[in-house]
Amino acid sequence: MSETIEQKCIAKGVKLTDQRRIIAQVMSESTDHPDVDELYNRVSKIDPKISIATVYRTVKLFEETGILTKHEFKGGKARYEEINEGHHDHLIDVKTGEIIEFVDDEIEKLQKKVAEKYGYKLVDHKLELYGIKKK
Amino acid sequence: MSETIEQKCIAKGVKLTDQRRIIAQVMSESTDHPDVDELYNRVSKIDPKISIATVYRTVKLFEETGILTKHEFKGGKARYEEINEGHHDHLIDVKTGEIIEFVDDEIEKLQKKVAEKYGYKLVDHKLELYGIKKK
DNA sequence: GTAGATGCAAAGTATTTGCGACAAG
DNA sequence: CTTGTCGCAAATACTTTGCATCTAC
Numbered sequence: 001m002s003e004t005i006e007q008k009c010i011a012k013g014v015k016l017t018d019q020r021r022i023i024a025q026v027m028s029e030s031t032d033h034p035d036v037d038e039l040y041n042r043v044s045k046i047d048p049k050i051s052i053a054t055v056y057r058t059v060k061l062f063e064e065t066g067i068l069t070k071h072e073f074k075g076g077k078a079r080y081e082e083i084n085e086g087h088h089d090h091l092i093d094v095k096t097g098e099i100i101e102f103v104d105d106e107i108e109k110l111q112k113k114v115a116e117k118y119g120y121k122l123v124d125h126k127l128e129l130y131g132i133k134k135k
Numbered sequence: 136m137s138e139t140i141e142q143k144c145i146a147k148g149v150k151l152t153d154q155r156r157i158i159a160q161v162m163s164e165s166t167d168h169p170d171v172d173e174l175y176n177r178v179s180k181i182d183p184k185i186s187i188a189t190v191y192r193t194v195k196l197f198e199e200t201g202i203l204t205k206h207e208f209k210g211g212k213a214r215y216e217e218i219n220e221g222h223h224d225h226l227i228d229v230k231t232g233e234i235i236e237f238v239d240d241e242i243e244k245l246q247k248k249v250a251e252k253y254g255y256k257l258v259d260h261k262l263e264l265y266g267i268k269k270k
Numbered sequence: 271g272t273a274g275a276t277g278c279a280a281a282g283t284a285t286t287t288g289c290g291a292c293a294a295g
Numbered sequence: 296c297t298t299g300t301c302g303c304a305a306a307t308a309c310t311t312t313g314c315a316t317c318t319a320c
């Protein structure tokens with residue numbers, strides 16, 4: 001296991017409050033990609049008096065600090081995920097909403113190549129596959 | 136030049152009104168990917184009494200009918216683009232917001248392969264590259 | 271003539287913010 | 296102590312909707 005979110009906060013000089021510790025813990029334990037509402041629900045079970053404004057402020061802070069990453073999949077609500085070493089993309093089941101994480105080095109390489117071709121240096125990318133499960 | 140949006144509406148049994156004709160025309164002439172607000176501005180110059188509600192209703196209708204496609208790039212606002220034969224992905228200049236359209240068959244093939252690998256049939260995908268221009 | 275489209279303003283969502291009280295370093 | 300955070304409610308941004316009127320077919 002690598003660094004915890006709490007350790008990352010200390011390393012980056014982010015002040016730790018009870019609320020942030022709880023949000024950090026819940027995000028660490030989440031294997032899905034919760035939206036703010038869902039995160040707020042989970043956090044509320046631990047400390048019912050945390051406000052949703054704090055949840056919004058904290059995920060934004062964590063995102064800016066490079067602790068979480070924000071996804072804007074189809075459906076309006078932003079969803080968050082902890083950043084760990086390995087980068088990956090997402091395969092989304094259009095029927096169930098289930099998300100599978102994957103990495104494909106070859107695609108990664110080709111992306112860089114495409115950007116180069118147009119005279120750009122690739123700084124970020126987003127790849128989402130939407131599929132239906134075969135029986 | 137292929138079919139106009141107006142022709143597509145007739146082909147799909149979508150009732151044509153003045154407002155829809157104007158929105159269709161403006162979208163056809165747009166080479167960028169306008170958001171609803173911007174589209175509303177352009178449309179208003181032709182007919183100032185069109186309401187923004189109609190613009191929202193029309194882009195949604197056109198999207199459902201397969202005439203337009205909706206992008207949710209970073210930044211909250213949905214942006215629309217006319218669907219023409221060739222599918223393409225987007226390379227976005229993170230400094231200027233400029234969008235370059237591209238196609239890469241090899242990446243397309245690999246995407247299908249990845250989905251298959253997890254037991255899925257690929258029905259849609261989104262690939263966005265974010266880059267900075269090299270000098 | 272009739273089902274569906276429009277305009278308007280009000281209602282929804284998702285997210286942000288001002289402010290006084292409070293807590294971390 | 297002092298600066299930054301929290302909770303609350305009000306504010307914003309984007310999008311949808313109810314309803315009475317109007318229009319394409």
